[in-house]
Amino acid sequence: MIEGGQKYARLAARLLIEQPRESPPADVRRDEVVAAMALAIAAKTRRRRIVMVSVATLAAAASVLVVLRLAGGTGLSRGTPGAGSALVVEHTTGTENQLVRAGSTQPLTDLGILAVGDGVRSGEDGSAVLSFGNGTRLTLSSSAHLRVDDLGSARRFSLFGGHLQAHVAKLGQGERFVVSTPDSEVEVRGTVFRVAVESAPSWCRDLTSGSTVRVSEGAVWVRSGDKQVVLQPGETWATPCPPPQTMHAAETAERAPVGPSGSAAASVRAGTHKVATRVTRVGEPVLGQDPFPVAPAPVPAPVRSGTPVPSQSFSHLAEQNDLFSAAMAAERQGQHDLALRKLDELITHYPSGPLSESARVEQQRILAAQGLR
Amino acid sequence: MAGPFYDRTRPIVARTVHRLLGASDSDFDDLVQVASIELLHSLDRFRGECSLDTWTSTIAANVVYKHIRRRGLERTIFAPELAADDVPQTAHQRPVLRGMVERVMQHLGQMVYERAWTFLLHDVHGYSLDEVANITGATVAAAQSRLVRGRHELHERIASDPDLAGGLDVLEDQS
Numbered sequence: 200m201i202e203g204g205q206k207y208a209r210l211a212a213r214l215l216i217e218q219p220r221e222s223p224p225a226d227v228r229r230d231e232v233v234a235a236m237a238l239a240i241a242a243k244t245r246r247r248r249i250v251m252v253s254v255a256t257l258a259a260a261a262s263v264l265v266v267l268r269l270a271g272g273t274g275l276s277r278g279t280p281g282a283g284s285a286l287v288v289e290h291t292t293g294t295e296n297q298l299v300r301a302g303s304t305q306p307l308t309d310l311g312i313l314a315v316g317d318g319v320r321s322g323e324d325g326s327a328v329l330s331f332g333n334g335t336r337l338t339l340s341s342s343a344h345l346r347v348d349d350l351g352s353a354r355r356f357s358l359f360g361g362h363l364q365a366h367v368a369k370l371g372q373g374e375r376f377v378v379s380t381p382d383s384e385v386e387v388r389g390t391v392f393r394v395a396v397e398s399a400p401s402w403c404r405d406l407t408s409g410s411t412v413r414v415s416e417g418a419v420w421v422r423s424g425d426k427q428v429v430l431q432p433g434e435t436w437a438t439p440c441p442p443p444q445t446m447h448a449a450e451t452a453e454r455a456p457v458g459p460s461g462s463a464a465a466s467v468r469a470g471t472h473k474v475a476t477r478v479t480r481v482g483e484p485v486l487g488q489d490p491f492p493v494a495p496a497p498v499p500a501p502v503r504s505g506t507p508v509p510s511q512s513f514s515h516l517a518e519q520n521d522l523f524s525a526a527m528a529a530e531r532q533g534q535h536d537l538a539l540r541k542l543d544e545l546i547t548h549y550p551s552g553p554l555s556e557s558a559r560v561e562q563q564r565i566l567a568a569q570g571l572r
Numbered sequence: 573m574a575g576p577f578y579d580r581t582r583p584i585v586a587r588t589v590h591r592l593l594g595a596s597d598s599d600f601d602d603l604v605q606v607a608s609i610e611l612l613h614s615l616d617r618f619r620g621e622c623s624l625d626t627w628t629s630t631i632a633a634n635v636v637y638k639h640i641r642r643r644g645l646e647r648t649i650f651a652p653e654l655a656a657d658d659v660p661q662t663a664h665q666r667p668v669l670r671g672m673v674e675r676v677m678q679h680l681g682q683m684v685y686e687r688a689w690t691f692l693l694h695d696v697h698g699y700s701l702d703e704v705a706n707i708t709g710a711t712v713a714a715a716q717s718r719l720v721r722g723r724h725e726l727h728e729r730i731a732s733d734p735d736l737a738g739g740l741d742v743l744e745d746q747s
Contacts, residue, residue, distance in 0.1 A: 207730035208723040210740040211676045212695040218673065223586035224600060229578065232605045236574035239609045 266310055267332055286313040286329055286350060289336070293325025299346075318346040321361065334368040335376070353377060362395040367417075380410040382438050383423035390417025392430075409438035519545060519554045526561065535565050578608055581628045585611070588632035591697060593640070603639055607632040626703070633699065634707045637689060668739065675736045679729040686710070687722030694719050 267287055288298075288311045296307035299318030307319060307327060321327050321343045329337040331354075339345055343361025353375040356363075367376050367387050378385045380396045392414045412421055412430060419430040423438065430436055526541035542558040542565075549555055585607045589600060611631050618627050680688040686708060693699045693707060694715075705715040730736050 205723040205727040206744075207737060207740055208691070208695070208726040210744055211679075211726060211730060212691070214669070214673060214676060214740065214743065215692075215696045221590070223583075223590035226582060226586070228601050228605070229582075232582075232608055233574045233578050235605055236578060236609055236612055239612050240574060243613065 263310070267330065286331055286347060287311070288313065288319075288327060289330040290328040291321075291325065292327075293322045293341070295322025296320065296325040296327050297322075313347050315347055315350050318344065320344050331368070334366075336366045338364040338366075340364070348379070355379065358394055358396055360396050362393060364391075364393045366391045383410045383412075383421055383436075385412050386420040386422070387417065390419055391415035392417075392419050411435065411437040516553070519549050519552050522548075523554050523558060526558070530561070530565060535569055539565055574612075577612070581608065581611055581624070584625050584628040585632045588629045589636055592633055592636040592692075599639065599643075603632075603635055606639075607635040610635055630699070630703045630706050633693065633697075633703075634709075637693075637707050641685060672736060672739045672743075675733065676726075676730070679726060679733070679736075683722065683725050683729070684718075687718045687725060690715055690718040691722035691726060695723070 267289070288307055288309055291307055291309055297304045297320040298307045298311065298313075299320060300314075300316070304320075307321075313319070313329065319327055319329070319339060321339045321341055323342050325341055327339045329339070335354075337345070337356070340362035343363060344359040345361075345363060346357040346359070348355035348357055352373050355375075355377045357379045359381065363378065365376075365378065365387065367390055370376060376387050378387075378394050380394060385392070385394055392412060394413075395411045397409060397411070410423075412419060413435045414430045414432050416432055418432075421428050421430060421436045428436060522541050522545040526538045526545065529535075529541060530538035539562060542562045545552070545558045546555050546562070582604070586604055589603045589607060593600060593603060611628060614631055618624070622630075680692065683691075689708060690704055693704045694701065699707065701712050701715050701719070704710075704719070705712045708715060708718075710718070730740065
């Protein structure tokens, strides 16, 4: 109701209201408008579908997160310290991943919860990602074998073979994260590292398998035998090949790879089979086989008791190392022919070189394996 | 689906656009089409709290409101076509009334846009405050405030226009 003080507004409104109204123009564009509306309906339907698919995807992702959170909560309910103590199989690839539980094996399924004593074997074409609710993730590569030893305040695992990449969230007070391999123990405090257990190189006769640890972030304690070393980001540790007892100490010191820090040679103890600690900075030569090669890693000369090494061999040692490394790398990647060619080249060019005998052995081994295949 | 829906709503859309935009505006057909499609898009929000015709009218008015605001000062905000060509008065009165309507529209065109539209939508075209708020994208409180201020501003403008004020006084006396 318009107040009296706004009289002219009221009169103006009445004047406009009392205007005669013409009829709207005739509808001459009906078909055009209806077609436009049909298009609009189709577009709206498409948008709805997209929204529904997006919502479904988000809901699925949220469900996974909820499951992971609940899994973490389960760990809490067992009274273990810290959030997310349950270990969940977050994701697997391949078809031959197995869960070893109480002596029996079963297929490893996504979102399964692992318990202490469980083992995980990834298939030849498989991999598995295990995760804790606190963000810690373990990625098992193909043909790896991991066992869960403890999920309490100390999370312990044993790696018997293959590669394991661990991204460990920052640990709380009193918490530990330890990965054991047959010859070493790796302890971390919030870091990213890889650990691998592989067959030892053929020239390392006194070692059947060796471990390699590479640190990406944080710090890692590696214990092997009576030694302990702290690895910083970018550093790699590998089980060293113990020198033969008959090797001359001077030869050992001379042939061991020496990095810029000079610590490598100093850490190799001649005349003993005791495992020594060896740390390699990025870019330095690695004594053992490196499962995570960044650059071709030269292989040290094997030590043969009482065999004089020609001076020529020393002058071309780097080439021999490269050839042998390339052959081994090719063999690991399944390129047997290439591996044989490299070994043959090594034997042909350096028949009396320090690696020639190992090359011959590797040749025979590859040929035998091919015969079996 | 589009055909029957269009046939059902088109009369309301066309009438609303025609009333607010003015007769024979060149944008009439385009706005009817835009309003019809907008009606489709907004149908999800229709909850039956008012009739479909009221809902249709509100959506169409919103389209016109936004359209005129967008075209802004390029053209007269309130098209002269809104003024009556055929006011049902005597032959003597007809030109006088036409002139008064034009003067009122001129005053409205010089007012704050939102106030003038709120006045027109509410006092002339009969939309409720809720509907005006929907059409203009404002809160009900803001719409009410604009209405009061719009009425006051229009009153002051006409009061300072002696010819128009006198003509409206005469009309009031005759009624």
